[in-house]
Amino acid sequence: MPKIMRKYNWAVYGSALLFLLIAAYIHTVTLQNPYTGLLFREDAGGWSVASVDPAGRANEWNIHIGDHLLAVDGEHPDLVKLGDRAYLKESGTLLFQREGIGRFEIHNNAAITDVYKGMFAVCTELALLAIGLAAYRNKPESYMVRRFYALNVFMAATLLSVYSTETNLTGLILPVAASWMPYLLFAFFVAFVFRCVPRWLVSAMAAYRILAALFAVYVLIVFSIGAIPGWTRSVIHTALIGTLLGILAIAAIYWRAMDRAEKNRLLTFVTALSFGLMPYLFLYALPDLLWGEPMAPPDMTLAGLIVLPASVLLIWARQKLLDMSFYLPRLAIHGLYVGLATVIVAALVRSGASPATLALCGAFAVLALLHRLGLDVVKRQREKREVRLDQLRLEMSIRLAEHRNSRDLLRMPAELVHSVTDIEGLCFIWNRGSETFVYGTGPFAELSELSAAGETISHETLSSQSGFLQIIDLAQSDGKVIGHLGLGTKINHTSFTPDELNLIDKIKFETVRLLTNASLLEELREARRNVSGAALDNRLMEAQHAERIRTSYYLHDHVLQNLIFLTRDLEELHDTGQSDKQLTSVWLKCLYDTQRDIRMLCDDLYPHIVDQAGLGAALRWLARTLKENGGPSTDLENKLPETLPPLYQLTLFRIVRELTNNAVKHASAARLTIRLWETDVAIYAQVKDDGIGFDPADVGGIRTGNRGFGLVTINSQIAQFGGDIDIEAAPGCGTTIHIRLPKLGGEVKNGATDQGSTAG
Secondary structure, eight states, X not given: OOHHHHHHHHHHHHHHHHHHHHHHHHHHHHHHXXXXXXXXXXXXXXXXXXXXXXXXXXXXXXXXXXXXXXXETTBOOOEEEETTEEEESOOSEEEEEETTTEEEEEEOOOOHHHHHHHHHHHHHHHHHHHHHHHHHHHOTTOHHHHHHHHHHHHHHHHHHHHHOOOHHHHHHHHHHHHHHHHHHHHHHHHHHHOSSOOHHHHHHHHHHHHHHHHHXXXXXXXXXXXXXXXXXXXXXXXHHHHHHHHHHHHHHHHTTTSOHHHXXXXXXXXXXXXHHHHHHIIIIIHHHHHHSOOSSOHHHHGGGGGHHHHHHHHHHHHTSOOOHHHHHHHHHHHHHHHHHHHXXXXXXXXXXXXXXXXXXXXXXXXXXXXXXXXXXXHHHHHHHHHHHHHHHHHHHHHHHHHHHHHHHHHHHHHHXXXXXXXXXXXXXXXXXXXXXXXXXXXXXXXXXXXXXXXXXXXXXXXXXXXTEEEEEEEEOTTSOEEEEEEEEOBTXXXXXXXXXXHHHHHHHHHHHHHHXXXXXXXXHHHHHHHSOHHHHHHHHHHHHHHHHHHHHHHIIIIIXXXXXXXXXXXXXXXXXXXXXXXHHHHHHHHHHHHHHHHHHHHHHHSOHHHHHHOHHHHHHHHHHHHHHTTXXXXXXXXXXXXXXXXXXXXXXXXXXHHHHHHIIIIIOOSEEEEXXXXXXXXXXXXXXXXXXXXXXXXXXXXXXXXXOOHHHHHHHHHHHTTOEEEEEEOTTSOEEEEEEEEOSTTOSOTTOOOOEEEEO
């Protein structure tokens, strides 16, 4: 370790140990001799009470202004003059005399509040000392860090001195600490902010150093003789406030000349210092300068100085600066709010809750509430704008993606035509609603630019273009033309062979199918955007309501009617006492029908056959029942295990039964195929018929208004499992429906017994 570093270590750690020893002694004496808050004036050779500080112990005693102090601990009182006032050097048992009462004694003993106050002061001083030592330990060779440590020690010494009632030692510490702290604050500011210190600042710091030294010597002298002028405290206030104003002025002067790092350090320093000095300025210094009476004790207000070293240490620990320009407005508003609130609370306590201060508190509360409401309104408006911008960005992204996909749909068949023919170029045109998409190759590539400019390209426009050998309309099965295909000449200028024309015709057919499906998908997306989530929930509620209505009508039209018929005949039998076999057979048939109807309804609501015989037997019964009732023949292939959980068995049976009923009622199918199997992760079902089919794009009646609920209910049941349903259907081509139910929690195991297959 270099010799100079050993010297600095001895100085730093030695001063820290010395401070701890002195602080321990001063706090012990102060706890034994609490702050009374009494100020005296000389009165006919003696001393009488001039004022009582509410922060002192005397505020709890029955002390009146004008009471005469006779003795302290049985001896003549020893006081220190402060202008035209004086305060006790030491206190213990105080002997007073009051006119009309005589003499009385007061014992100045520490209360629990004095203990809490001492603990707060100790914690603040130790925090300042620890921050300074942590910074020095991290970088002991830095001159700026050593200056930072000195600043922390002087701030801790100032707090220790203003709290203390031990006047002999603190009478030496406080003048030095209070005199040098503004200079050390200014010196650290210069070292922290400026990379290259201006020459005039160096001269100003030297002059400031001389003034601080002279003032410290002067205050030491007046403290030693026990006659402190009242203006010395005002000078200390002015020096600290002037230092803050000087820092702000220098910041304003050099702001434009600073780089980004210097500006950030400057903002950090000024912000932390302003917040740290705010309690001292508003509650102690300014009230003392303006009205001669502080609103709070100095030890409590100076504790805010810990904000500055804590902020600096945090910056050094993180090895980077925050962007203070981003946080500064918010910090300024919150700092102003906290400062005003502190001042108002202090004024309220000091004035004893006078009407004026109560009105001021009410006005401040109203303004704070209005400010909060205004912030909420601004926040909601900003959130709405952000949501709207996000929607616009999303819509733009979707629009661009759709245009790109539309061009890709045209590019694929174009490249396919080029791969099977030696054509020079071609042009695909797709008219989708009010939009036209064009993809041209070879000499027809410029037509894409015409489409991008918003021009519509029709068959006549293509015919007017020179170079097209043939123009083919892209027509759907219903004859609607959705686009055109313009073919250029072949590279060898020969005609297309029959095989090439056949391939082009197949490509045209597949292209029409792709474009039709893309248009249909866009229509469904638009319909989905127009249907709110509440409307979709209403569709499901309608499906459930329709099921309840069907059950109600079934009970009313079958079961209830049979019971009414039986009731009427039984009443007639009771009245007449006559009956015959024919009437009895009618009653029995009515009962049999009612039993059958109730059994069918029970099976519909909850198929007990699944519980009693298992899914395989229930599906075989379903296939047999369909055949017996004149329905289609059914091929059943069930490879699910018998150990399938009951919830899966019941759900699968209901789904398969609903799908087979749909095939019987709507598809006019002659044959059904039902397959069930499983994998390690899911259970699958497939129901296939050879009926008339339908358009799966309109399964919910979005396009045609056909509001069937069967598939909607099935989809709801599958969604509860997190499964999927897929429909392959087309008009006249039959229907195949695939169901997938994921296995939940590993309840279903693969490899169990096959439940068998059947055909009917």
